[in-house]
Amino acid sequence: MSKPVVDAFFVGRALSQALYHELEKTLTNALSDLGKFDAEQRERLRLFTQEVMERASRESGFVMNAPTNSGISGPIGSPIPEPGDLQATIDELRAEIAQVRAQLQIYRSNRP
Template sequence: MSTPLVHAFFVGRAIAEVVYERLETGVTEALSELGKFDAEQRENLRQFVDEVVERAQREEAIATQASTTTTIVPTDLQTGGDLQATIDDLRAEIAELRSELQRYRTRSSQ
């Protein structure tokens, strides 16, 4: 009777050791994958930030260069036209742009 009990003890112990080793391997692999994922996401975020900053600097340089070298004067003012008519035209263009922007925002939010 002693032999089956001893055998059962060692079988149970072996099962516990195998389960522990597999659990340890699984947790180690999961943590490794999590570390890899975290590193990849940090690298992706760094690349994204670099790209955004680069584009912003490029756009800023273009805008700065354009604003210092180009001054837009309406044709009416260049030829001595009616100032009030020019102002009315500009207001109409602004209203049109606002309505177009509102349509764009409405389409984007849907």
Template sequence: MSSPLVHAFFVGRALAEALTEQASNLASTLVSEAGKFDAEQRDRLRQFTETVLEKANREAAQASQGRSYAADGAGEDLQALIDDLRAEIAQLRTELQRYRSRSGI
């Protein structure tokens, strides 16, 4: 090394290269993590969608079995069920009105 100025130049250059490499590694890591996160979220959404569709299909199958049972002569049971549901709705409306009047809504 002939002078401190030349030495400082090479130190600065080495520092700049090291910082550039570190920044490049950090950027690569961030992009990689973002990609992993995106893939995980897509997979979770796909699994959630499949779960919901499976449940909907099961419930639809159960409902269709219930309809076939009602069509086989359980009309009286169906009417009783409808009457019970109407009574529950009326009771819930009454409770809702009481709640609203107490809450001032």
């Protein structure tokens, strides 16, 4: 065999090894960054969930400690229902929504 062929073989082999190492380093860095990102997102989700649960606990404590017949209103101005009245309140809201939808359909059908 001639010397240029042998030299070309070793150059090709060295090139493939160098490319392999660069690819390995790049892939390792990418997976490391992905792992860091995943860990950060999990921590943010955990903190967000914890904050939501703390707020719910505070609001629940506020509602439970409030006198029941003191006229406390909800965000819309309606009284806070008793726990047994919750289903009745939901049914009333559904009926109101149905009425609004019916009126909206009538309005839309009468528009020119």
